[in-house]
Amino acid sequence: MPFTNSRINHIRQALSNWYEIHKRDLPWRDIKDTYKIWISEIILQQTRVNQGHNYYIRFIKRFPDIKSLAEADEQEVLKYWQGLGYYSRARNLHKTAQIILQKYNGSFPTTFKEIISLPGIGEYTASAICSFSYNQPYATVDGNIFRVLSRLFAIDTPIDTTIGKKEFNEIAQQLLDKRNPGLHNQSIMEFGAIYCIPKNPDCINCVLKEFCKAYNLEIAHQLPVKIGKTKVTNRYFNYFFVKQGDYTFLRKRTKKDIWLNLYEFPLLETDKAADLNEILKSEFLVELSGNKNIEIEGPVTSFRHILSHQVINAVFYTINIMTPENTDLENYQKIRLEDLKRFPVSRLTEMFLEKTHI
Ligand code: SF4
Secondary structure (H helix, E strand, O other): OOOOHHHHHHHHHHHHHHHHHHOOOOOOOOOOOHHHHHHHHHHHOOOOHHHHHHHHHHHHHHOOOHHHHHHOOHHHHHHHHOOOOOOHHHHHHHHHHHHHHHHOOOOOOOOHHHHHOOOOOOHHHHHHHHHHHHOOOOOOOOHHHHHHHHHHOOOOOOOOOHHHHHHHHHHHHHHOOOOOHHHHHHHHHHHHHHOOOOOOOOHHHOOOOOOOHHHHHOOHHHOOOOOOOOOOEEEEEEEEEEEEOOEEEEEEOOOOOOOOOOEEOOEEEEOOOOOHHHHHHOHHHHHHHOOOOOOEEEEEEEEEEEOOOEEEEEEEEEEEOOOOOOOHHHHOEEEEHHHHHHOOEOHHHHHHHHHOOO
């Protein structure tokens, strides 16, 4: 640790004083209910607090405890998650609730080792649960904390490297106030989330400016350092909203890919953007329609849907097929149009349904 004990104590104290005055009033704050802390932490991974707040309220209302979540149908859990993205989080929540019900008799385990062995719980979430709920001395290190630590100690080791992660974890653990780890972790996370922000932090009025090496060296804006952006892949999805009177056809995504276990319309994925002629002649549509003449109904709807590592260039075609027998449509679930809303779908499909008022 590059600072003396007395400076470290000053930093801890300044952070917790700041937190007591400025912390946001959030439903998962100042509670000890491990189940609710866990749910909030999983929702807040990759999700902004504003968006996560409403999901949290709805989720807890429907699944107030381990038992209700464990005994729910996965499809319903996914439906409550719809729009939040990163659906493996919801599937793992469900799986973990079932494990806790069976293996721990419905009580959340209390040791770091047991908690981190559960599906969907990594080092950060296990540390958050152990410190917030049980006041155990585990430092949390999330994106906000990387930023605060890199600036406070002027560390330019890239945060997206193994060596950087190890270094920041060690510093976070040394800075942790072992007498009150829960409060300490929440203070520094909140400070990073709303004060020591990525762009133009208000350093002049900062309670830590006296201790902040980056401020004193005037390099706060250069930190933290990241080595590179992840490569983004373009994908081309052609969806067919097939109508047969009051019915349509859906299929559950079962391959290891985005949106596992969510439902979708028949999908033809192509290597590049395909034009209407190619689509109409494609083997996929021939098999889907039973080699009938297909006409595209109404306007074709396109979306460019951006995920963390993929851009989905999607086109939705609406077609009528009145005789789905002996066609590939037999491999799909035939459902009433009015029942579409009961199925968990990706945000992309949800946007199509909203745009076309289905
Ligand atoms: S002085 Fe600026 S860079 Fe340093 S901790 Fe405060 S807000 Fe962050």
